[in-house]
Amino acid sequence: MRITPCPPVGELTFPEIPEFQSSVLPSGAELHVLRREGADLCMLTIVVPGGAPEAGSPAVSALRSVLLREGTAAYSGERIADLLDYNGAWLKQSDNSHFTVVTVYCLSSRLDVILPLLRDIVFNPTFPESAFLTRREALAKSIEISHKDVDFRSKCLSDAMIMGSGHPMAVTDTAESIRAISRGEIIDFHNRITSPAHIRIILAGGVTPEIAAKVAETFSSISDAPSGSGLLNIVPFSPAPAGTYRSATLPGATQSAVNIVLPAVDRSHPHYLPLRLAVKALGGYFGSRLMTNIREEKGLTYGISASLLGMLDGAYIQISADTDNSSVGALVEEVRHEMEYLAENPPQGEELLRFRRAMGSNLASLLETPYSVADYLASMLISGIRPGYFARQVDILRGLTPDDIAAMARKYLRPELLSTAVAGDNLPASV
Template sequence: MTLDRTTTPPVGTFPPLSLPAPGIHALSNGIEIIACNRGDEDVCRIDLMLEGGYYTEQKPGTAALTLLMLKEGAAGKSSEEIAESFDYHGAWLQTSASSHYLYVTLYTLNRHLDTCLSLLADIVIRPDFPEKEFTRLKERRLQQLLVQKEKVDVLASETFLSMIFGDKHPYGRAVTPDHINHITTEDLRDYHQQHIAPGKCRIFIAGKITGKLLDNLELHFGHTWNVPSVDSAIIPAFPIHRAENPIIVTHKENALQSGIRMGLLVIGRENPDFFALKLLCTILGGYFGSRLMSNIREEKGYTYGISSSIAAMRYGSYLTISTQTGTEFTRPLIDEVFAEIDRLRNEPVPTDEFITVQNYLRGDMARTLDSPFSIADYYLSLKANDLPVEYFAQQDEAIRQLSPGDLLSAAQKYLVPSQFYIAVAGDKNKIPPLSLP
């Protein structure tokens, strides 16, 4: 059969999407294991997800420093020995802290599971917190903070979060050099004892999973890890205190650019309108062909990049628009953002644009299914947000059922200009007065 290359082939319909159910196992000490057994390569990823994060800190900055110090010495091994062992075996370790969880992730070849999981257990369960390494790490962290505080983008982001949550709220609190200076190794030991324990741990495994991996997990994180969980200090309720002034300009002497953050508190995943708002946010600034990019970058040339996104947090979700621009374009850029929001509130999204973004979002979901590691990432997200595996298919179905009318209604209901907050960091002397529409 000869192909007719003068005719564009028809585009097939996008089938409904669903996430494969994970394998569920349990260690003898009760730790739940969530498994994604897919792939042909003899590699795997192990994620330890522990309850904790920034929200539980008594001293801001403790969670991140505790995780960073895990690989600086454990079970009598030095940081050099730990790093050399992982490098020699082709393994890679990373740590991160979010608002409510701590994560320790190991990538390793299956043939080195014995050695790498033994070392991982030492790092997680038996850290030494050596004083010399802690001093060096603190100095490095302080230098990083000083560099970050010079960036208008960082200043605008920190100011914006403090405006919508309050500077005492964990979501709106910025870590400062003073915070870091007051943290001691004893603080790290206390935080480790409270939060890195079997009763606060889940383990996610992905890749080519073998019985050897499960046996090693039981050996190193099962019956041998029976330290009782220590009751964490009572976490106070953190009420949200929104700023009285909806516009704050942080002065940065002689800055050539302005960092800009605009946004407002919005609904969370539990609200049935959430998916309409998510699609609306994507149209506004959630992909390269978005309205903000087309207008403010392509047509006006005010910036190299501008985006909008929704952060769905446990105790408060928010939509934010992020960009940087030349100081002279600060006011015109903000005006154009509100002009695009006004369009969304008053004009239905054209059908072709709606279908494009609808397919973009569903395509982004489909990419989640490409690899065992991306599927495991989604499992992690589901557990972090206390959502069932069926949420993936429910989200896909909800996006497929939306209409331009739903978006118009959501824009009018949730994108209310008078409720926006604007944080700008730049040379205040060169930025004209700003206002909401």
């Protein structure tokens, strides 16, 4: 039994997000540098144009990303692996909505060895035939499995509903379409989108002036790189009518995946950040309304979440959960109820205090290390977020009132606006 009183919980303080030293190199590439005195590790991220919408297929974009490290004009795949391993470096690649991101972590003292390799990976990959065939077949088999997964199928349906069935980001590959992709398609996609003039470089951690100068020199003049356009294929979302219900039956599925979507204002709108907090209060943290009611009280799911997703093409609200096949209708009805209840009875008192602390902790974690700050900058570049976004989040959170949450819920979280996608077995005809 505790005999001493609990220590008081103070309000979170938010330092300003550190400023990067930014410049444009002679090649046209942007360089953003964040130094941390005393750090031994550095992180170098390169944001390259080109994702699924630009490739015309999620699989083409994914294959381009994963094959970057399989061989270049100067390095074989085996040599790349050996160099990374010998120098204690870790490399990762990912393809996002409209960009591919390549990141390497290594000791600051070893970056000069890794830089020529990294430049070749980004600008001169050869996409070797044997590696291409192996990766293509692995991706095809992965998609075969995904098409039997209720979460994947439900997400495909909801993407088509909120983005538009013909939207480039709503394209769904099949195993057959993946196996029909040629190596030439990967090469063509890479060459027509990649150019030194359109990349963004982020360097963070133990960065000395000499290291920053070496990075600038490495990416300032790249005569052997492709001269792609860097143009992004941005298509505004075209949502299905409110109230749309689509389902996919997977015989034998033991549970159903439910995705509820609503259109939302984009990141440039003044309501975006207040709406984001209202969505978080609804289902964005463990103590949210949806978790408290649908998980804790009703036992309809192990977890349910709500998110506001802002992209270059548009924005939408998504509410996701898995539930028993027989509980789909009840779960959707409880979501509708909580949306209405949030507008009528927003968090206040102790609930509002807990919510603000949870959201404040999330924001504070972005500033924990120079590497997390660099990740945040990369996400800003990918999502088209303007400078000052972090400070605006802090200001809005500090001044958040119950009326603010209620106003956003009344305007945007209206049950009649939602559309629902479900994948499972023995599904209802409507919800």
